[in-house]
Amino acid sequence: MARLTIPAQELMYRGHAACPGCGPALAMRLLLKGFGPRTIVSIPACCWTVIATPYPTTALAVPLLDTPIESTGASISGLRAAADALGLDDLTIVGVAGDGGTADIGLQSLSGMLERRTNAIYVMYDNEGYMNTGVQRSGATPKGAWTTTTPVQGRSRGKPESKKAIMEIVLAHRPAYAATLNPAFPEDFVRKAEKARDHAGARFLHVYAPCPPGWKFDSAETVALGRLATDSGVFPLYEVEEGAYRITRKLGELKSVEPYLRAQGRFRHFTPAEVEEFAQDVRSGWERLLRLEAETAPLPPPAKTAASTA
Amino acid sequence: MTREVMSGNYAQSYAAKLARVQVISAYPITPQTSIVERLAEFVASGELPAQFVKVESEHSAMQVVVSASALGARTYTATSSQGLLLMHELLHWAAGMRSPVVMGVVNRAVAPPWNIGADHTDTMAQRDTGWLQFSPESNQEVLDTVLMAYRLAEDPRVRLPVMVNEDAFFLSHTVEPVDVPSQEVVDRYLPPRDARAILRPGVASRLGSFTGPEHYVEFRHELARATENVPKVLPEVEEEYERLTGRRYGGALPLYRTEDADAVLVTMGTASTTARSVVDTLRAQGQKVGLARLRMFRPFPEEEVRQLAAHVDRIGVVDRSYVFGPVGPAASELRSAIYSTPHRPEVRGFYAGLGGRDVTPGHVRHMFEELLRTTGPAALWEDLAAMGVVSDG
Numbered sequence: 103m104a105r106l107t108i109p110a111q112e113l114m115y116r117g118h119a120a121c122p123g124c125g126p127a128l129a130m131r132l133l134l135k136g137f138g139p140r141t142i143v144s145i146p147a148c149c150w151t152v153i154a155t156p157y158p159t160t161a162l163a164v165p166l167l168d169t170p171i172e173s174t175g176a177s178i179s180g181l182r183a184a185a186d187a188l189g190l191d192d193l194t195i196v197g198v199a200g201d202g203g204t205a206d207i208g209l210q211s212l213s214g215m216l217e218r219r220t221n222a223i224y225v226m227y228d229n230e231g232y233m234n235t236g237v238q239r240s241g242a243t244p245k246g247a248w249t250t251t252t253p254v255q256g257r258s259r260g261k262p263e264s265k266k267a268i269m270e271i272v273l274a275h276r277p278a279y280a281a282t283l284n285p286a287f288p289e290d291f292v293r294k295a296e297k298a299r300d301h302a303g304a305r306f307l308h309v310y311a312p313c314p315p316g317w318k319f320d321s322a323e324t325v326a327l328g329r330l331a332t333d334s335g336v337f338p339l340y341e342v343e344e345g346a347y348r349i350t351r352k353l354g355e356l357k358s359v360e361p362y363l364r365a366q367g368r369f370r371h372f373t374p375a376e377v378e379e380f381a382q383d384v385r386s387g388w389e390r391l392l393r394l395e396a397e398t399a400p401l402p403p404p405a406k407t408a409a410s411t412a
Numbered sequence: 413m414t415r416e417v418m419s420g421n422y423a424q425s426y427a428a429k430l431a432r433v434q435v436i437s438a439y440p441i442t443p444q445t446s447i448v449e450r451l452a453e454f455v456a457s458g459e460l461p462a463q464f465v466k467v468e469s470e471h472s473a474m475q476v477v478v479s480a481s482a483l484g485a486r487t488y489t490a491t492s493s494q495g496l497l498l499m500h501e502l503l504h505w506a507a508g509m510r511s512p513v514v515m516g517v518v519n520r521a522v523a524p525p526w527n528i529g530a531d532h533t534d535t536m537a538q539r540d541t542g543w544l545q546f547s548p549e550s551n552q553e554v555l556d557t558v559l560m561a562y563r564l565a566e567d568p569r570v571r572l573p574v575m576v577n578e579d580a581f582f583l584s585h586t587v588e589p590v591d592v593p594s595q596e597v598v599d600r601y602l603p604p605r606d607a608r609a610i611l612r613p614g615v616a617s618r619l620g621s622f623t624g625p626e627h628y629v630e631f632r633h634e635l636a637r638a639t640e641n642v643p644k645v646l647p648e649v650e651e652e653y654e655r656l657t658g659r660r661y662g663g664a665l666p667l668y669r670t671e672d673a674d675a676v677l678v679t680m681g682t683a684s685t686t687a688r689s690v691v692d693t694l695r696a697q698g699q700k701v702g703l704a705r706l707r708m709f710r711p712f713p714e715e716e717v718r719q720l721a722a723h724v725d726r727i728g729v730v731d732r733s734y735v736f737g738p739v740g741p742a743a744s745e746l747r748s749a750i751y752s753t754p755h756r757p758e759v760r761g762f763y764a765g766l767g768g769r770d771v772t773p774g775h776v777r778h779m780f781e782e783l784l785r786t787t788g789p790a791a792l793w794e795d796l797a798a799m800g801v802v803s804d805g
């Protein structure tokens with residue numbers, strides 16, 4: 103029955119130009135189902151520039167505005183300002199940008215947009231690298247992953263630094279709503295997109311978006327890999343409203359990260375020790391999230407006991 | 413109409429208000445700040461019902477107005493120097509997307525070393541972005557030009573962004589009496605923006621897009637044609653403005669006492685006022701000299717320049733900026749415009765007034781003297797020549 107919660111209306115056309123199994127393409131399809139037809143999408147330079155197909159065609163049933171790579175936050179601020187000035191009250195203003203365009207070169211305009219409480223949704227689809235330019239490392243590339251600029255060669259063992267914690271950066275701005283989404287869990291995904299649409303103020307969605315050629319895995323496995331990512335704790339699903347964390351896919355025991363890593367060529371060089379180091383990072387991230395959820399849980403209504411009336 | 417005493421910067425703010433701009437976005441930089449501070453007051457008091465997005469950089473400011481313009485809003489921003497340089501990438505987007513954005517630019521020197529004086533290097537560095545550029549000479553002209561800029565920018569034959577430049581401090585912070593047209597007059601002149609060629613909610617459409625060589629050329633050609641329409645549209649825009657306000661400025665290259673002139677100096681911005689008075693003095697002494705004011709730098713008024721060149725033997729071009737070529741940017745444009753004319757006058761370039769240095773009547777007289785001499789360097793550093801140090805370019 104749960105599947106019936108996903109709207110049937112398609113706002114992304116067939117014939118788009120994504121690679122087979124493209125996570126960002128899947129993500130856009132679900133995002134637009136959640137946001138609905140009164141959406142305007144601003145897209146910077148990223149894979150989606152190309153996926154949306156060249157002039158004079160488009161892959162979206164809603165208006166699309168192109169911008170330079172680093173100005174998505176400013177662009178949706180401008181669209182919102184114009185919508186307000188022109189009395190277009192029913193629009194959902196959305197920026198959809200890659201992790202490079204968001205967490206690296208576009209961080210300033212994202213921060214500006216969040217700080218100004220811009221009434222818009224910023225979506226970062228995270229394929230963990232600069233894919234449009236041919237798989238270079240970004241701040242969101244995980245530690246140890248191979249990319250063309252973090253080779254596995256000589257003394258280089260992939261990216262030496264850890265993945266940038268974009269959600270923490272975003273949450274420091276106290277957005278109205280922030281959540282992590284994974285297209286391998288479409289009901290949760292669309293529910294969060296709808297929830298973001300129905301909030302006012304600055305909203306941020308961090309979307310897990312596997313890239314078969316960039317991560318070097320079989321393009322038939324995008325959804326399976328996505329399920330592994332969340333169930334192993336690599337990409338936990340949660341949402342944050344008014345400072346309160348809520349994990350939306352509870353996991354009893356984390357599954358091993360090993361099948362997740364082994365499915366991808368970008369981690370093929372990992373020694374057992376490197377796998378263990380990766381697993382430890384994932385575990386501590388997950389435990390931290392559990393603590394945050396417990397610490398930020400809204401207080402339950404006071405129980406009527408003799409003590410509480412004192 | 414009311415007459416008010418105001419700075420060039422306030423002339424920008426009042427004009428933007430009269431134009432009923434709907435979205436403003438800006439980042440502060442000296443000497444632009446008072447433009448946007450005044451606008452912030454207009455918005456705060458409710459006198460101007462606009463959205464003012466206070467961004468974290470000029471790059472974002474330009475993106476805000478480009479995106480707002482894409483949805484159909486009339487937009488305004490202002491900047492200067494480093495801020496304009498930071499916007500550079502977005503300036504191409506504004507023109508390429510055919511966004512009728514109007515921007516006030518207070519011309520200020522570019523660092524290093526830091527300097528906040530008048531200097532045109534900042535706008536000259538944007539000459540190939542597709543923006544139209546005006547350089548008014550007075551605060552009255554600043555206000556009038558901003559209003560005309562919207563008409564020009566939004567004309568369907570043009571649809572291009574426009575910069576209205578002001579010399580730092582000489583205009584931006586100097587007060588003069590300015591006739592402010594009534595809102596009714598401006599409303600007659602500037603109807604609400606025509607909403608064609610914008611993103612429409614609910615309609616599949618894409619603005620910006622990407623394309624291979626099969627269409628890219630056509631996009632550039634369209635841009636070129638729009639620019640070529642400016643000389644046709646500008647006179648209409650000016651005539652209509654004159655009909656409503658009684659003021660006109662004489663097109664892209666207003667001439668002063670150039671008939672029968674042996675030598676003509678070409679100036680931009682506030683140096684023109686000084687130069688005009690020197691022309692009068694020299695004329696009174698029997699010297700046949702004249703002035704051509706480059707009021708519009710982009711698109712470059714090639715036809716007007718060729719007509720001027722047809723009957724003048726010596727033209728001196730004053731550039732308030734240095735670019736790394738044989739002559740200054742305006743001199744270089746002028747030389748190329750007259751290359752194919754049958755009568756090719758001698759053209760000399762002068763760098764004068766860089767980094768806020770004064771261009772005095774003495775400098776102007778010296779430049780005319782140089783120009784009337786038979787030979788001399790292609791470009792002369794007038795600021796240094798006055799101190800006896802001359803280097804040619």
Ligand SMILES: Cc1ncc(C[n+]2csc(CCOP(=O)(O)OP(=O)(O)O)c2C)c(N)n1
Nearest residue numbers: 147148149171200201202203231232233234
């Ligand atoms: C100012 C600027 N620098 C570099 C580029 C080149 N560029 C285009 S897309 C891209 C990668 C973007 O990566 P990301 O945002 O992660 O999106 P993805 O390509 O992975 O979808 C880069 C570096 C550009 N367009 N503009």
Ligand code: SF4
Nearest residue numbers: 120121124149233313
């Ligand atoms: S390179 Fe990756 S992100 Fe880009 S279109 Fe292909 S699969 Fe999608």
